[in-house]
Amino acid sequence: AQSVTQPDIHITVSEGASLELRCNYSYGATPYLFWYVQSPGQGLQLLLKYFSGDTLVQGIKGFEAEFKRSQSSFNLRKPSVHWSDAAEYFCAVGPESGSARQLTFGSGTQLTVLP
């Protein structure tokens, strides 16, 4: 069965600092990997996705993520955090055959940005 682990429940960074959110997955085949962001009281918005090819993927809002098969990781990064990035971030994995279907989500990382 597929699973996703986000080891950091809560991360606090200062505005302008760099950010890295960790995501580790367990999946028996080539996974489809996603990062979503959820602002308070809102639904989830897709930040970026990895299906194949270049292991460094670019997303919206200046985010990027790197797929490392050897480490079963798909960490999310941003070079300079803005106050508006404060939100909860979810990593998700999906089966290759189903693409975005039947996603399994991690438990989320809450990001606080200090002024």
Added chain:
Amino acid sequence: NAGVTQTPKFQVLKTGQSMTLQCAQDMNHEYMSWYRQDPGMGLRLIHYSVGAGITDQGEVPNGYNVSRSTTEDFPLRLLSAAPSQTSVYFCASSWGQGQFFGPGTRLTVL
């Protein structure tokens, strides 16, 4: 396009009551799904549908029913609400390379 819409935004039920959470999408997506979100647990798949007339169970289907009579609509029914069903419910539709989520319904069962 309105995307994925959900009604109501908030709902309070008493134990044993029934209700239907509505979900609609105007993107002509074949695939739709329902998730529940609980603190510290991420999103868990309740039911999903790969097209009109076809539904299947996800990770946590007990206590919920779904039907898919049209491509646009995918309602979620609670036949006899229980306090354990207090949660935030999200509907999503998919075009294959990403899921679009609705704004959610916050449900409290007393």
